[in-house]
Amino acid sequence: MITAIARRVASGAIVLWAAATAAYLALLAAPGDIVDAIIGDGADTPQIRSQIIAEWNLDRPAIVQYLDYLLRAAQGDLGRSYLLQRPVRDVIGEQILPTLKLAVAAAVFGVVLALILAVTTRHRWVRRVSSTAELIIVSTPPFLIGIVLLSVFSFRFGLFPVSGDRGWAGLVLPAITLGLPIAGVLAQVLRDGLDRALDEPFAVTARARGLRERAVLVRHALRHALMPAVTLLGWLSGVLIGGVVIIEQVFGRPGLGQVTLQAVGNGDMPVVLAVVVFAAAAFVLINTAADLAYLLIDPRLRRS
Amino acid sequence: MRRIRPAAAVIALTLILTTAACSSGSSGSTAGAEAGQPVSGGSLTWAVETEPITFNPHQYAQAKARLLVWNTFEALLTHDSRGGHLPWLSTGHEVSADGKIYTFKLRTDVSFSDGTKFDAAAVKANVDQFLVEGYNPTVLAVQLRNLDRVEVVDPATVAFHLKQPDVLLLDFLSSPQGAQVSPKSLKEAKNLKAGGPELAGTGPFILDRYTAGQEVHFTRNPAYNWAPANAGHTGPAYLDEITYRFLKESSVRVGALTSGQVQVIEGVPATDEALITANRQLSLQRGLNSGSAYSYYLNTAHAPFDDLRVRQAFREAVDVEAVLTGVYRGSATRAWSVIGPTSPFYDSTLEKTYSGDTAKANRLLDEAGWTARDAEGFRTKDGKRLTVRLVQSAPFVRDRRDVLAQAVQAAVKQSAGIDLNVALVDQGTATKALADGEYEVFDNSRADTDAGAALNLLLHSGGAINRTGLKDPALDKLLEEGQASGDQAKRLAAYQQVQKLVITDQALILPLYAPADQVASATTVGGLSFEPTAGVPGSAYNVWLSK
Numbered sequence: 001m002i003t004a005i006a007r008r009v010a011s012g013a014i015v016l017w018a019a020a021t022a023a024y025l026a027l028l029a030a031p032g033d034i035v036d037a038i039i040g041d042g043a044d045t046p047q048i049r050s051q052i053i054a055e056w057n058l059d060r061p062a063i064v065q066y067l068d069y070l071l072r073a074a075q076g077d078l079g080r081s082y083l084l085q086r087p088v089r090d091v092i093g094e095q096i097l098p099t100l101k102l103a104v105a106a107a108v109f110g111v112v113l114a115l116i117l118a119v120t121t122r123h124r125w126v127r128r129v130s131s132t133a134e135l136i137i138v139s140t141p142p143f144l145i146g147i148v149l150l151s152v153f154s155f156r157f158g159l160f161p162v163s164g165d166r167g168w169a170g171l172v173l174p175a176i177t178l179g180l181p182i183a184g185v186l187a188q189v190l191r192d193g194l195d196r197a198l199d200e201p202f203a204v205t206a207r208a209r210g211l212r213e214r215a216v217l218v219r220h221a222l223r224h225a226l227m228p229a230v231t232l233l234g235w236l237s238g239v240l241i242g243g244v245v246i247i248e249q250v251f252g253r254p255g256l257g258q259v260t261l262q263a264v265g266n267g268d269m270p271v272v273l274a275v276v277v278f279a280a281a282a283f284v285l286i287n288t289a290a291d292l293a294y295l296l297i298d299p300r301l302r303r304s
Numbered sequence: 305m306r307r308i309r310p311a312a313a314v315i316a317l318t319l320i321l322t323t324a325a326c327s328s329g330s331s332g333s334t335a336g337a338e339a340g341q342p343v344s345g346g347s348l349t350w351a352v353e354t355e356p357i358t359f360n361p362h363q364y365a366q367a368k369a370r371l372l373v374w375n376t377f378e379a380l381l382t383h384d385s386r387g388g389h390l391p392w393l394s395t396g397h398e399v400s401a402d403g404k405i406y407t408f409k410l411r412t413d414v415s416f417s418d419g420t421k422f423d424a425a426a427v428k429a430n431v432d433q434f435l436v437e438g439y440n441p442t443v444l445a446v447q448l449r450n451l452d453r454v455e456v457v458d459p460a461t462v463a464f465h466l467k468q469p470d471v472l473l474l475d476f477l478s479s480p481q482g483a484q485v486s487p488k489s490l491k492e493a494k495n496l497k498a499g500g501p502e503l504a505g506t507g508p509f510i511l512d513r514y515t516a517g518q519e520v521h522f523t524r525n526p527a528y529n530w531a532p533a534n535a536g537h538t539g540p541a542y543l544d545e546i547t548y549r550f551l552k553e554s555s556v557r558v559g560a561l562t563s564g565q566v567q568v569i570e571g572v573p574a575t576d577e578a579l580i581t582a583n584r585q586l587s588l589q590r591g592l593n594s595g596s597a598y599s600y601y602l603n604t605a606h607a608p609f610d611d612l613r614v615r616q617a618f619r620e621a622v623d624v625e626a627v628l629t630g631v632y633r634g635s636a637t638r639a640w641s642v643i644g645p646t647s648p649f650y651d652s653t654l655e656k657t658y659s660g661d662t663a664k665a666n667r668l669l670d671e672a673g674w675t676a677r678d679a680e681g682f683r684t685k686d687g688k689r690l691t692v693r694l695v696q697s698a699p700f701v702r703d704r705r706d707v708l709a710q711a712v713q714a715a716v717k718q719s720a721g722i723d724l725n726v727a728l729v730d731q732g733t734a735t736k737a738l739a740d741g742e743y744e745v746f747d748n749s750r751a752d753t754d755a756g757a758a759l760n761l762l763l764h765s766g767g768a769i770n771r772t773g774l775k776d777p778a779l780d781k782l783l784e785e786g787q788a789s790g791d792q793a794k795r796l797a798a799y800q801q802v803q804k805l806v807i808t809d810q811a812l813i814l815p816l817y818a819p820a821d822q823v824a825s826a827t828t829v830g831g832l833s834f835e836p837t838a839g840v841p842g843s844a845y846n847v848w849l850s851k
Contacts, residue, residue, distance in 0.1 A: 030730070030732050031730070031732040031733040031735075031736045032730075032731060032732020032733060032734075032735045032736050033732070036731065036732055036735035036736070037731055037732065039735075040365075040699075040700070040731065042365060042442055042768075043442050043445065043446050043761060043768035043769060044768050044769065045445050045768050047441065047444075047445045048441040048442055048445050048768075051437060051438055051441035051444075052438070052441060054437060054438065055437065055438030083357055084357060084358070084498055085358065085363075085495060085497035085498040086495045086498045087495075090495075091516070094516060095516060095517060098517075147553075147555060147556070150556060150559060151559060154559070154560075154563060154565070155559040155560070155562060155563040156563070158563055158564075158565075161565060162551070162556060162559065162560045162563070162565050163351075163518070163549055163551055163556070163560065163565075164515075164518045164519060164549065165515075165518060248517065249552050249553065250553055250556060251556075252351075252517075252518065252549060252550055252551040252552065252553075252556065253517065253518065254515055254516055254517030254518040255517060258516075258517040259516075259517070265698070265699040265730075265731070266699060266731070267731060267732060
């Protein structure tokens, strides 16, 4: 048990280090240097350049800067934002909660809606309507879904505020926008899983024992259908991380998506690196959760 | 910030559908007309497009952040509407005969919101802060390059000693970078360069809450009683509090306004203007910005723009009027000079003297030897296509300038067979292309309040943003005269010659449009205005909300 945990932690640390290093190399390889990024479209003279280089210690070799960065990151010091002139820890720290709220709300909404859809729309035409709607939602850009939801529920009927992270009302529309595509994909996967499970011999046995179709579905088939859906959790983390960038922009919400967009656009290396490491950490956590979920869902795996 | 454009039409349609119910009749009303007499009290919510990178006025670099700066901070001078200056935190100033010493008398009744008294020592502390390594190298290298030292003569008198005469000092002392921050904040703030609630100013509002990515909140400064003469009223501001919410999507800002969730929005794109003007509960105002017009600067360092005839031909090949109408639906103001039309130095005699003459463009190119055509219809010379490259840095593209570039591209191809190659790239790639001289067209507009400051950067042979490759001692001399003289007539004469040289004689620049700001508001909001000279939305000092 302890070795298993240790192995998890070690592999997680390696993933974080690899992500940070890959991001560092990518930023290094990108055209233009940090001084260019800090200058932006403003005045550009040798005097200005030398001051910027001196301020951020950019005259050291890249490898020294990289090792220095790793050493400090390991001690929890993520550096200062070139652009925002504040410690990266503060920048990320104050934006993490709104993003987590949004991500969790969207994930819960998406999963619950997918379960409801997969279980309740089993019959011919309902199934076809639901399946078509899911496909349409999945292929619609989240940006557009957000604008349409805003136009109807906020601008037209005034049910929810347009922007900000202020109370639950402000979370509803962004969470639905981010959760709908998740529900669309998961519902499709779950429905397929249910179809397959209901054809298995155990389903026939259960029916033979006199169980009602609904009980066969919920108590027996669903457990089997969940396995492929859980595999999609890794994909889910990608959708959430990519989705918040757009959702936060549309809804004027604070959060990591906004910070990331600004940092990438301005070549703000310390912030970009911190966000990459954070995203990698989230990915590791979610995948660990998925592995645990397998054990929970399938008792056969617990024995081995 | 980049927007996702294909969706714009759908969004506009959705908004039209959802607002159709309440839109009837026409507006034509000006803000304030229906808001009645000014009343004190109330809280206002204002949605803005741009979240400032910093709240420290000394670090100011975004014209879109200017309206926030003046709520909290103030400068020694302010601009009047005719290119001159009015006293603000000063009561008057004198210039020595040699133009090298500017002595200011200061107000003695002013305090910062943290209780610190405003005096000559505070002014010196603010300017000296720029000498700190890495604090703001750009201001040190540009605005303060002629400053020798600041002298505290007595608590109410401060003198600026210059190395050489520089009238742009007055522009600096009326700019956000010249704004006065409490010396106590300068010393104690943890994140000085980022600014925020920990920086105290003397302004009519106090910044008390900033939620990054969401909003910034100001409350009224009850002690305020030192507004400049052109501020509209005296004493404290009308509003109790004001919240600026950051809404980056223009369609979302418009929707928030039409649904009454905010009372004022800044940044209304041309595509959404009809939604505002069709609604009787809303009004729209537009202000032309100061500084340089949005222009294409032609790189004379190498072929083909080293040939005057090709530069002239490029300009003649574009029907600017038609291009602007196509992209901005008549909401853009055409520019004829590198200087914006609201500047006192603008030379209106340049209007209608060039551009849009296709026959002339083709004749000039024939004369320059670009006579052959290739399979795609582009002109060639010695087997080389007549290609010119425009590199745009995506993070800085605004006002649909990428779309405008495509329209110009189509125009020069159709009318003269010129291949304008437009590349929309990241900041690093753009900087590299500029550094390597891998471009023929450079696009830029600057929001400097004194157009001379913009021209120094863009046209002087030592200018920090000189991308034309032109090094002309006569031009440099004219620019230096414009900067040194305190005599407005002499400055005007110098800058008119500059404009004639770069626009008429050298055909160095293709001016396109005068950048503008739009503010839309509910008709219950009064006192909204644009800052004199700068032409950007003003602070909230004079704004009121009718009950």
